[in-house]
Amino acid sequence: MNLIWQKFTLSDLPLKEYLGTSYLHNFLVGLLRSWRQTSILMQWGEIISAALVSLVLLLAPFTVNNTAVLGILLLACGAFWLLLTLSDEVTSPNTLFVTPIHLLVLLFWGVSVVATALSPEKKAALAGLINFTLYLLLFALCARILTSPRIRSWLLILYLHMSLLVGVYGVRQKFFGAAQLATWVDPESPLSKNARVYSYLGNPNLLAGYLLPAVILSLVAVFAWRGWVQKSLAMTMVVVNLACFRFADSRGGFIGLAVGLVVLVLLLRYWYGEYLPRFWRMWLVPMLLGFFVAAFVVAFGFSETFRLRILSIFAGRGDSSNNFRINVWMAAIKMIQDYPVFGIGPGHDVFNKIYPFYQLPRYNALSAYSILLEVAVETGIIGLASFAWLLIVIFNTAWSELQRFRQSTSVDGLWLIGAITALAGMLGHGFVDTVWYRPAVNSIWWLLVGLVASYWTSSHQAQTQQVDSLRSEPAPN
Template sequence: MNLVWQRFTLSSVPLKEYLRGSLLYRSVFGVLGSWRQGSILLQWGDAIAAALLSLVYALAPFVSTTLIGLLLVACVGFWLLLTVSDDTRSPDYVGVTPIHIPVFIFWGAAVIATALSPVKAAARSDLITFTLYLCLFAFCARVLRSPRIRSWLIILYLHVSLIVSIYGLRQKFFGAAQLATWVDPESPLSKSVRVYSYLGNPNLLGGYLLPAVILSLIAIFSWRGLPRKALAITMFVVNLACFRFTDSRGAFIGLAVALIALVFILPYWYQEYLHPFWRKWLLPILVGGFAALIVAALVFSNEFRLRILSIFAGRADSSNNFRMNVWTGVFKMIGDYPVFGIGPGHNSFNKVYPLYQLPRYTALSAYSIFLEIIVETGFVGLASFIWLLIVTFNAGLLQLQRLRQLKNSDGLWLIGAMVTMVGMLAHGLVDTVWYRPQVNTLWWLMVGIVASYYTPLRQARKQEFTSPNPNSAAY
């Protein structure tokens, strides 16, 4: 049974040895390796790659989706240049990880869905966008193998999110125009201000800040020195406060699930350093503390309590009712296109959904990323996505175990990436801000971070014997 699981999750596959015998791999990866040795530009390849990724994550909250798309095109072009010119003969070179394989299968399902789409022109356009995001993952997985670049990019995102959160708090204290009906007009909260900062939508802001809350919390544990820890605490408090004032119920669900996951995984990471008493009682104390915090928030904040209780109001809440009516039309779409869906992207959805919608319930998406995946790429696409999740989390846990054995503090950021993914998936159950570029780029960054830790089996065993204390530099 264990062997079946290892094969299913690709954890026991000698990927590096297999790829060396692949004609397709050898005809793409490193085919221009000799040219790179004499290239002045590519001598600075990693620095240029880091700069391109920095532009994406520094500018994403402030610029148009068109500019983000152009930056993604630049990233993909440079990733291709690095890929064909890499030195594949290096023993430390890792061009493909187990996570790349289900990502490729997921893309293949989208290609087939596009070919079979009833609205092929719209699907082809969105397939290009989908491909850019998947290539961004490959770019991140390749570039972030450098701990220094990985640390820099996380630090950059946390500083940018701090700016976004500060402006959001300013909106809360000084007022902000509500650009749409984001609260049930019949609710006692109809006059409350939901902040949206530079992103123009509180639900989108909640999705953008969810990784920032988790990663700033991880920074408190990871960053060394009192000034840096003080900065991490400041980031966590400010991000959490702004996150709270988005009043995004989906984001609240995502953060709650992410924190529960974090509560369970942190004791495992620190188990070796804990007193026997704390080994036994730390998890119950953390769970109890988390529950007490939620209860306190519900008791002392009437606004927060009403917002949370509205989740369980069913059709009595207008937002819930709207989503349920949209889902009714979505289920009909799935019934007619169950295998490969209607094709990827919101353009395909916008052309097909009006044929199934209930009167007066227009929508731009399925308001659930899992329903959206089924609508766009069918149950084949959903199966490939679930396989991607299983392989990713399994690979992350295996590398976390290795890093824990090596006492490598970089494992904390791996924990942060996986926990963030859990939270974003939970948020995605009831919303589709995951598809917006400001959030989708963060999702593939998290997947790329997990992939960047991948170490081939033989190299991992070698590290266990040759690295007595490989703690990476902390911020």
């Protein structure tokens, strides 16, 4: 059974050996290496790559209404990744850096290409495919440069500081007021006068999607960062981001945070299990989960807005937002039934052209309001299956590397826990919303997937490292 699972998750696939004998790989990689040896610019290639990704993180929350700027940056990231790859030295450690995650990303992209070719609106689908490709190139660049501990630390710190800035402005909106740009709550509910913050992102649900990974990673930073100054900064980030997250009042965000916190508690218990006394090993998880439940009960009891917001999740069609989503979901299911194999093609442009034939009157929508439904609508059952396979490989790779880090007690294991938890939380949020497709959130998703991929070590390498570590241990007297 274990062998079948390893085959399914590509855990034992000899990627380095295969690429080392691949004619196409050997022809393309290093094609421009002679130029790179004389280029002053390319000697700073990794730093320039980090700067490009940094610009994406810096501008993502401020360009929600001008995505062309971010698109240019993503194109630059992709072009520079290609340039680095073509000019790599054959002996460079990055030359053969391909992981099982890369293969599944390539498969998912390939399915999207087929879906574009078969789309009833090919021009619109092509635009969606181009946008999707840019994010996958961002992933490829992140997976490459995040193998550097300094760049990895810099990009994580940068994102956490940007989220702190976004969170501070959102909290300020709560106390000093902010114009409501749209009807974010049911106009007939008792919360119709409740002001939801949106910070720089213009949408409270999008704000929650952007802050969710920040809440998780800042919690992890409390454990990972050394020194009380750094830990105090991490705690400040937790408090500010969590407060802004709460003021955004995103029900999908609450679901995602609940999923994330449960995963975080379980993984931290696994990470610190060997160092805990017997009592804490047995009771830490129940006590932490009990604390979260108690905090939820207190907030539920003392905050009427929070209580009504949570209860509206279970109101079914009694809440206008729920009713809207249910109607969109039903239309999306009909679209899947009519385009079951490869869908209608990727992107919201093609969705906007096909959806009106299925929508109920007055229920306009830009997406399916669920990642799973959106993937199935855009790329059919084949695309949904490849996306599910990609998720399984991502989490399996992360779990395998976490086990390795736990044996070496490397602090990187904590950041891997943060990545796993944040990805799980974003999926929980995305189950009932599609802010995952917005640039501010999608760029963070692929950054975290790139972080997981950057930690990957082949099973052969892991065995070699384990043997080397045993050989280096002093013999017993």
